[in-house]
Amino acid sequence: MILRSVIKLCTLSILSFCLAQPAMALVARAQFANDVVDREPINDIGDTIKVMYGEIQRVYFFTDLRDMSGHTILHRWLLDGVIQAELPFDIGGDRWRVWSSKKLMPGFDGQWTVEVVDDGLVIESRSFNYVDDFDS
Known part of the structure; x- marks a missing residue:
């Protein structure tokens, strides 16, 4: 009888702790x-884009965000590790889709x-190679 009471108390404590924790922010999808x-x-x-001479290519980066209402997130574009652009987005709902683009x-x-x-932390990242195979 005492063991059952202890198990119930532990179970209720764990459940109440889990319910009290905030939902985790999530990047449900991220793609080019x-x-x-x-x-x-x-x-x-995909992860490889070939240079097309005589054309400007625009690449979009799309993210589907969950449970981030009230946050401001950035899309930080880097070329070989060097920041090229930072674009902020104010998240207005529990599911929010945002995208940015870059002309290549x-x-x-x-x-x-x-x-x-x-908030200064990288929560997701994706990469692609922009390949100039003109010499190949």
Whole structure:
């Protein structure tokens, strides 16, 4: 009888502790695309993009964020580890979709990374290689 009471008390304590903890912020999706239409990426362009001479290519970075209402997040674009742009977004709901884009031209080849930053902490990142194979 005492053992049952102790088990119930422990179970209730653990449950109340779990319920009292705030929901974890989450990046539900993060991907590169050629465009975003109706708040959704039209494709997933993968991790390698080839330089197209005579054209400017625009690459979009899309994120689907959960439980981050009231936060301001950044999309930080880096080329070979050097910051190229930081774009802030105010998150207005428990599910919020945001995207940013970068125009890529010949000469911008290298490894591009976009970091999702919340309060100074990188909570997600994705990378792609912008490859100039003209000499190949």
